[in-house]
Amino acid sequence: MKGSVGRYVAITAVMVGTMSMSIAARAEHVPAQTPWFSGVPLESLVGGPVGTSINSTQLVWGTALTVNALSATGPGQLNVKLTDVQWPTALSSLSLLVTDLNGMWEKWDLSAGQTGSDDLIFNLNGAANLFVAVFAQSTSKYEPGLYHLEAQFSPVPLPAAAWLLLSGLGGLSFFRRKKIGDPS
Numbered sequence: 598m599k600g601s602v603g604r605y606v607a608i609t610a611v612m613v614g615t616m617s618m619s620i621a622a623r624a625e626h627v628p629a630q631t632p633w634f635s636g637v638p639l640e641s642l643v644g645g646p647v648g649t650s651i652n653s654t655q656l657v658w659g660t661a662l663t664v665n666a667l668s669a670t671g672p673g674q675l676n677v678k679l680t681d682v683q684w685p686t687a688l689s690s691l692s693l694l695v696t697d698l699n700g701m702w703e704k705w706d707l708s709a710g711q712t713g714s715d716d717l718i719f720n721l722n723g724a725a726n727l728f729v730a731v732f733a734q735s736t737s738k739y740e741p742g743l744y745h746l747e748a749q750f751s752p753v754p755l756p757a758a759a760w761l762l763l764s765g766l767g768g769l770s771f772f773r774r775k776k777i778g779d780p781s
Contacts, residue, residue: 599663601757609775610651623764630778633662633716633767640717640754642662642664642730643664643665643666643728645665645666647666647667647668647721647726648667648668649667649668649669649670649749649750650667650747650748650749650750651665651667651698651747651748651749652746652747653665653745653746653747653765654682654743654744654746655731655733655743655744655745656736656741656742656743657688657709657733657734657735657739657741657742657743657747658735658736658741659734659737660732660733660734660735661731661732661733661734662730662731662732662748663702663730663731663733664728664729664730664731665726665728665729665730666726666727666728666729667726667728667748667750668726668727668750668752669721669723669724669725669726669727669750670724670750670752671723671752671753672721672751672752672753673722673750673751673752674719674721674722674750675695675718675719675721675727675748675749675750675751675753676717676718676719676721676746676747676748676749676761677693677695677716677717677718677719677729677745677746677747677748677749678690678716678717678718678746678747678772679693679705679707679717679731679744679745679747680742680744680745680746681707681718681742681744682742682745683742683743684737684742684743685740685741685742686735686742687724687736687742688707688733688734688735688736688743688744689734689742690732690733690734691706691707691733691734691735691744692704692705692706692731692732692733693706693707693708693717693729693731693746694729694730694731694732695717695727695728695730695763696725696727696728696730697725697726697727698728701719703717703719703723706715721723721750729746729748731744731746737764763781772780
């Protein structure tokens with residue numbers, strides 16, 4: 598009798614502890630419109646290092662959610678390309694979400710059976726930490742699917758006119774100094 602009471606107390610303590618930890622763990626959660634990441638902070642789902650590009654191929658059995666982080670160092674352009682490889686069969690669902698967790702939320706769905714891929718281009722006004730999330734679902738849990746994701750951040754180059762302006766100003770200052778130093 599003592600052993601069963603002790604087990605009951607231990608199980609109850611573990612359950613109460615688990616529930617209190619889950620209540621205490623409620624931090625900033627991402628407001629979601631889709632159920633596949635509802636209530637889960639995207640930061641906790643990121644796999645791998647943060648860089649300025651992504652090039653990955655993912656095999657999907659059943660359903661899969663992959664979140665990658667990107668760092669944009671300044672203004673520029675983000676080019677995202679998602680392709681259903683359709684090997685051995687096409688995926689039944691393939692969705693992409695690009696967000697900075699503030700004001701930018703771009704969602705895109707690739708229709709089932711669509712071939713090829715589409716490029717999504719985002720113009721960024723400044724530095725940002727971005728999340729690229731892909732949700733994929735195969736036709737059944739016994740038949741896998743395959744998708745490929747590429748994302749590349751390209752900073753905006755300084756226009757050639759700015760270099761011409763700077764060289765012109767440098768030339769003017771050179772001639773001005775030469776004229777001031779000339780005694781005649």
